[in-house]
Amino acid sequence: MAVVGGGIAGLSAATVLAERGVQVTLYERDAQLGGRLAGWQTRLADGSQATMSRGFHAFFRQYYNLRALLCRTDPGLHSLTGLADYPLRHRNGGQDSFARVPRTPPLNALGFIAQSPSFTWRDLGRMNARAALPLLDVAVPQVYEALDGTSATDFLAAIRFPDAAHHLAFEVFSRSFFADPAELSAAELVLMIHIYFLGSSEGLLFDVPREPFPHSLWEPLARHLDGLGVEIRTGTAVGQVRPAGREGMTVVAQAGGEGYDAVVLALDTGGLQSVTAASPDLVSAAWRTRIGALRTAPPFLVSRLWLSQPVAGERPGFLGTSGYDGLDNVSVLDRWEGEAHRWALASGGSVVELHAYAVDPALPRRMVEEGLVNRLREVYPETVDAKIIDARHEWRADCPLFTVGGYQDRPTVRTADCRVVVAGDLVRTGLPVALMERAATSGFLAANALLEGWGARGEALWTVPRKGRLAAGRALAGLGRR
Numbered sequence: 001m002a003v004v005g006g007g008i009a010g011l012s013a014a015t016v017l018a019e020r021g022v023q024v025t026l027y028e029r030d031a032q033l034g035g036r037l038a039g040w041q042t043r044l045a046d047g048s049q050a051t052m053s054r055g056f057h058a059f060f061r062q063y064y065n066l067r068a069l070l071c072r073t074d075p076g077l078h079s080l081t082g083l084a085d086y087p088l089r090h091r092n093g094g095q096d097s098f099a100r101v102p103r104t105p106p107l108n109a110l111g112f113i114a115q116s117p118s119f120t121w122r123d124l125g126r127m128n129a130r131a132a133l134p135l136l137d138v139a140v141p142q143v144y145e146a147l148d149g150t151s152a153t154d155f156l157a158a159i160r161f162p163d164a165a166h167h168l169a170f171e172v173f174s175r176s177f178f179a180d181p182a183e184l185s186a187a188e189l190v191l192m193i194h195i196y197f198l199g200s201s202e203g204l205l206f207d208v209p210r211e212p213f214p215h216s217l218w219e220p221l222a223r224h225l226d227g228l229g230v231e232i233r234t235g236t237a238v239g240q241v242r243p244a245g246r247e248g249m250t251v252v253a254q255a256g257g258e259g260y261d262a263v264v265l266a267l268d269t270g271g272l273q274s275v276t277a278a279s280p281d282l283v284s285a286a287w288r289t290r291i292g293a294l295r296t297a298p299p300f301l302v303s304r305l306w307l308s309q310p311v312a313g314e315r316p317g318f319l320g321t322s323g324y325d326g327l328d329n330v331s332v333l334d335r336w337e338g339e340a341h342r343w344a345l346a347s348g349g350s351v352v353e354l355h356a357y358a359v360d361p362a363l364p365r366r367m368v369e370e371g372l373v374n375r376l377r378e379v380y381p382e383t384v385d386a387k388i389i390d391a392r393h394e395w396r397a398d399c400p401l402f403t404v405g406g407y408q409d410r411p412t413v414r415t416a417d418c419r420v421v422v423a424g425d426l427v428r429t430g431l432p433v434a435l436m437e438r439a440a441t442s443g444f445l446a447a448n449a450l451l452e453g454w455g456a457r458g459e460a461l462w463t464v465p466r467k468g469r470l471a472a473g474r475a476l477a478g479l480g481r482r
């Protein structure tokens with residue numbers, strides 16, 4: 001069996017297949033595993049060694065399948081540590097927090113309104129209750145039938161969501177999809193609110209790895225896979241995948257073609273498109289056309305700064321920001337990551353990371369990088385006097401864009417050819433999962449689809465409830481639709 005792509009989706013599929021005794025070869029284009037959570041060594045200007053990565057990731061507690069994957073090598077998940085809060089701040093002074101909001105629906109929604117300065121009871125009264133009901137009545141995949149044709153911006157305008165809260169909570173949510181809310185399907189936004197807030201009991205609190213991604217996550221998992229006999233080929237891009245008679249598939253990489261019973265395509269959008277474009281006999285012409293039409297979100301920037309001075313003691317490990325000219329969040333790595341903490345202790349400085357999503361591609365990159373540093377100085381003024389000992393700026397554009405009306409054309413795990421399955425956070429799973437959890441869940445689903453063909457047991461899957469949990473809301477939503 002070939003698994004193409006060594007991000008979370010590919011690693012999830014390879015793990016389940018190998019654990020069931022399947023002989024797996026895992027192809028990864030880059031030099032290291034992890035995909036969008038990859039990390040690599042870099043030497044800083046002060047001579048110290050650091051691990052740079054693709055950037056901060058929040059491991060939410062409702063990521064049941066991703067956690068099940070990580071439990072393979074770390075049953076107590078000690079490599080993760082919780083951050084106390086998910087604070088949000090708008091440049092105009094608005095602030096929100098989720099730490100003290102009750103977790104259980106419907107108390108979470110009521111508790112948020114009771115505590116939020118940006119969303120008041122009066123705002124609730126002004127909202128268009130009928131238009132807002134889909135927020136309480138999320139069922140997958142029906143939410144796509146109802147809302148995929150509407151943009152997140154239009155949906156929020158229709159429900160008359162208060163401006164302050166719109167900017168804080170919802171812009172932050174939709175930008176987490178790396179997209180401008182005007183381009184994002186309202187179904188994805190509403191699903192996200194269901195998963196992370198209204199429809200689950202874990203709330204918006206999350207964990208982060210105690211050490212850089214390679215040490216905490218991927219090196220242990222690679223050892224686990226190695227122990228199961230998986231052949232891991234990093235630095236090996238797959239160029240083409242083609243049927244080999246009726247029985248198998250040929251996977252072509254630099255060293256030539258090799259035969260397998262089936263293939264898991266666990267690629268990012270660009271990778272899937274280039275393999276598909278070079279594989280004229282893969283699945284079907286209609287499928288390849290749909291893959292070719294998928295879109296990626298605009299470029300995004302992850303800037304990491306090693307500063308000569310600490311940030312103020314009260315700064316949180318992570319802060320979502322809005323209204324700061326494109327700065328989406330600030331994380332203080334030395335608050336939780338061992339390696340950054342050791343560097344900060346030794347140098348007396350701090351390690352800070354800044355993210356900017358959905359950057360206008362026309363803007364000069366240097367200008368955006370400098371702009372982000374200036375915004376940091378505004379958000380945390382104590383950094384004005386700090387010297388930048390070293391900096392890394394990672395520009396990428398490999399996140400899927402969930403366009404308005406695009407749901408039907410996204411690939412599903414199964415294809416018309418039972419030898420080819422697809423996994424990744426771009427895949428339509430029919431389950432309430434997103435981002436890293438969608439990658440892990442689709443990887444398990446892809447492995448399960450292949451195992452089913454051989455009558456073998458697959459991996460058990462868990463998700464937050466597939467339907468909204470507010471019974472009264474559901475009843476009202478039903479009335480509202482009459």
Ligand SMILES: Cc1cc2nc3c(=O)[nH]c(=O)nc-3n(C[C@H](O)[C@H](O)[C@H](O)COP(=O)(O)OP(=O)(O)OC[C@H]3O[C@@H](n4cnc5c(N)ncnc54)[C@H](O)[C@@H]3O)c2cc1C
Pocket residue numbers: 004005006007008009010027028029030033034035036037054055056057058059236237238239266267268270271272275302355398399423424425426434435436437439
């Ligand atoms: C800056 C940033 C912050 C994020 N924050 C969060 C967060 O806080 N919470 C969250 O849940 N999600 C977050 N995400 C999203 C998350 O990273 C993704 O949802 C997830 O990693 C996707 O995993 P994947 O396996 O589907 O894809 P990828 O990780 O992209 O894996 C695909 C792999 O395929 C490989 N590949 C491509 N072409 C080929 C080829 N021809 N041959 C072989 N290999 C190939 C690529 O190198 C890559 O390793 C964030 C993403 C970014 C970029």
